[in-house]
Amino acid sequence: MKPPMLMTPGPTEVSEDVLTAMSRSMVNPDLDPVFFEFYRGVTRKIARLVGTEHEVVVLGGEGILGLEAACASLIEPGDRVLCFANGVFGYGFADFVKLYGGQVVFCYGDERHPFDPDEVLTLLQRDPGFKLATLVHCETPTGLLNPVPLLAPLLRERGILTMVDAVSSIGGIPVAADAWGVDILLGGSQKCLSAPPGLAFLSISPEAWAAIHRRKQPVAGYYCNLSHWADWYERKWFPYTLPVSDLFGLDAALDRVLADADVYERHRRVGQAVRRAITAGGLELFPKSGWSDTVTAFLPPSGLKESEIRREILERHRILLAGSLGTLTDPVIRIGHMGENCWVDKVSGALEALDATLRRFGVQPAAPLVDTFTAALD
């Protein structure tokens, strides 16, 4: 049986040309001179996409590897690290900080609201003594977008290095690592870029490299040690054999996104129309403000479980929606409308299935979801 349509916030649907690129003949990534140039080309495409002139590396492993590698390489035991936490990934970042000996100071936020830059400024005026800060751009489990363009400069002005998890925004929402003053911007292959899971990538500012090179203690680990990547091109040497086929796929996926002049506008248009459909239908969005245009989280109608709604949509309509990641106060349903999922016909299909399922469970949406969605596509 054909697998269900993935309307989840990662992995997302993968296009035919990405799948075809992945089936190309094998090369030896450690010995083939052409491969070094190819890999460098991939990093330059990512650099263009995330707005950096600095170095980008692509690591063989899922998005989480990038987060852990950044923490392992930048944090030394005892370093004070400010961890912005208003969602699952924000708290998770702090776990990596602790794992590598960092002294975590939380900047707590509300899981239903983005951080307020004025409040953050007040906090930093009181206590600016941090080596680095961790932030999450799009909190995928809630569909909340934090104002990184406003927060990162406040940190940079105080000499605090920033590590930003933009795994579920890169390619769907404009990001500008250098203009925002982000030192490490982290992404993954399987979200808005719509390549299969398996690759993490990150931009590294000169200040972040300096902090890595200045370490007194060696990095505890090999696979997560970014210093190995400092001169890979000059040495024509990779720390490990790279997943060639995954890189072929990512390269093709990057070509698609970079050639698509409408990509951000489409995410904006679809994102706001999904939210309009959900609220007009009488359902409650999880975030109260700061909605991401890549994923929408909403509460199931009272009396219904998110798991039974999702199971019905999967079994009857062969569409996979996502639930929560467990730690939220309320269980939510999530529609991922990022990357290759962010097309009107796919999102309409998901909303149609949701609408029909709610009716089957005896809940009449206050307005038909698909009609509202279509009408709201400005």
Ligand SMILES: *Cc1c(COP(=O)(O)O)cnc(C)c1O
């Ligand atoms: C998906 C995602 C990651 C990576 O998580 P994986 O479990 O490796 O897919 C990291 N951060 C955010 C915000 C994500 O959405």
